[in-house]
Amino acid sequence: MNYIIKPLALACIFAAPAWTFAGSATEAEIAQLRQEVKALKEMVLQSAQQQDAIQMQSSAAMQAAANPQPAIKAEGLALKTKGGAEFSLYGNVRGDASYQSKGGSASRLYNQISTVPLGGSADSSDQLKSTLAATRLGLDFKTATQAGDVGGKVEMDFLGANDTLRIRHAYLTYGSWLLGQTWSNFAPPDYMPETIDAFGYVGGSIKRTPQVRYSHKFSPETNLVLAAEDPKDGSSTLRLPALTARLNHQFSNTLAVSARAMGTEKKTDADTQTAWGLGLGAKWNLSDKTMLKADYYHVKGDSSFVLWTNPGFVTNANNDIIATNVFDSITIGLTQQFSPQWRGTAGYGYMKADENNAYINAFADKTKINKDLWQAWANVFYSPVKPVSLGLEYVYGEREAFSAAANGSTTGEENRISAVAQYNF
Incomplete structure (x- = not known):
């Protein structure tokens, strides 16, 4: 109504003097007056239209504020493969460095305690x-x-031979079944104290195997x-798979x-032998910032599941298994969370072989x-920020051989400082 009423009022105001003036004014003056009134009316109409536009914009802004639309977030978008499977990408970029005072002579910097000179x-x-x-995808x-x-x-990751790409895990799961390669059911890393070393230390294991696995839950606290x-x-011809069983229980x-x-068959061209092993692991939260981990193994006749062991068996010239x-x-370690940014671990690992003379004497070089x-x-x-982790670690270890080297020593040492920088994505 504004742009109707205002022009009419103004027109009346200007019309009154015009009527009075009409009796004495010339036609040219009257025409000029009409043009000025027309221009004034157009200005009033334009101003009214601008005011209405401002009011409409203000009303739209108030309505938008009352009914906000959800923001689009990239992480909420479901990524799908050509086959229709949802997937997520993760991994890390990891750089390792080590200064070795004493230790193994191989170019790879990770744990070599069983072969140090x-x-x-x-x-x-x-x-x-x-x-x-160790960069992972x-x-x-x-x-x-x-x-x-x-x-x-x-x-x-890239820890294959000569830093080539290798498979760590590749499996599918359906219900209670798993088929593919992942952590061994007998030698999982769950109970190893934290280390910078990608292979861990004596007493633990990071074995991954191709397997068919079945899980059964007896209760929320117990599963088999x-x-x-x-x-x-590589020392045995595979004829039968190894059979493993793991019983997990949450006391609190x-x-x-x-x-x-674990039970498995060791086979040569001429002989077979059964190997077996037992394991026991525990995780105990002493407080909300302190955790104790421990893992124990007893194994006979196998060197494939637990790292840094002697060969599982020895043979004679006829490929008979003679010993x-x-x-x-055992490995044990204590991890302390000092603050949201700082944590640390102190650990110890030990492995001892039985002194079986038949086994020992089968080796020409007992220093190995x-x-x-x-x-x-x-x-x-x-x-310093959530996706970045920086670490520093010192390790010292020894191996004692069954025979002395030419220099008279039966002991080899590892003395090393390691550092890691890792970005998780």
Whole structure:
């Protein structure tokens, strides 16, 4: 109504003097007056239209404020494969460096305690090593079906021969079943104290095997996992898979244990032997910032599941299995969370082989088989921001061989400082 009433009022105001003036004014003056009134009316109409536009914009802004629209977030978008599976990408970029005062002579910087030179040597001392081979890339998949979700994982790093790409995990899951390669059911890393070393230290294991696995939950606190695994033992011809069993129990929110068993056949062209092992692991939260981890193994006749052991068995010239290695190992460590950014771990690992003369005497070079191994380490990790982790670790260890080297020493040492920088994505 504004742009109707205002022009009419103004027109009346200007019309009154015009009527009075009309009797004496010339026609030219009247025409000029009409043009000025017309121009004034157009200005009034334009002003009214602008005011209405401003009012409409203000009304729209008030309505938008009363009914806000949700923001679009990239992380909320579901990523799908050509086959319709949802997937997520994860991994890390990791750089490792190590200064080795004494230790193994191989180019790779990770744990080599079982083969360090006896008595030390020049080629194993004062070495700086670095690598990015532990950089990791993984994909998790999930497909919803009428019979339930089917899941899968593919994870790789560059720790293959000569830093080539290798498969860490590649498996599918359906209900209680798992088929593919992942952590061994007998030797999982769950109970190893934290280390910077990508292979861990004596007493623990990071074995991954191709397997078929079945899980059964007895209760929310207890479950049983059974698996048939390919142990990937190059010293034995595989005819039957290794059978493993793991019973997990959560005693409370602070204490969890795992009891494990393994049985497998060792085979040569002429003979067979049964190897077996037992394992027991525990995690105990002493407080909300302090955790204790421990893992124990007793194994006879196998060297494929637990790292840094002597060969599982020895043969004679006819490929008959004449003796087997028996060993016990344990690792224990305490992790402390000092603050949201700082944490640290102190750990110790030990492995001891039985002194079986038939086994020991079967080796021409007894300096290459170990009577015992031990390592102690301490580390600290700092995370300035969530995806970044920086770590520093010191480790010292020794191996004692069953025979002395030419220099008279039966002991080899590892003395090393390691550092890591990792970006998780």
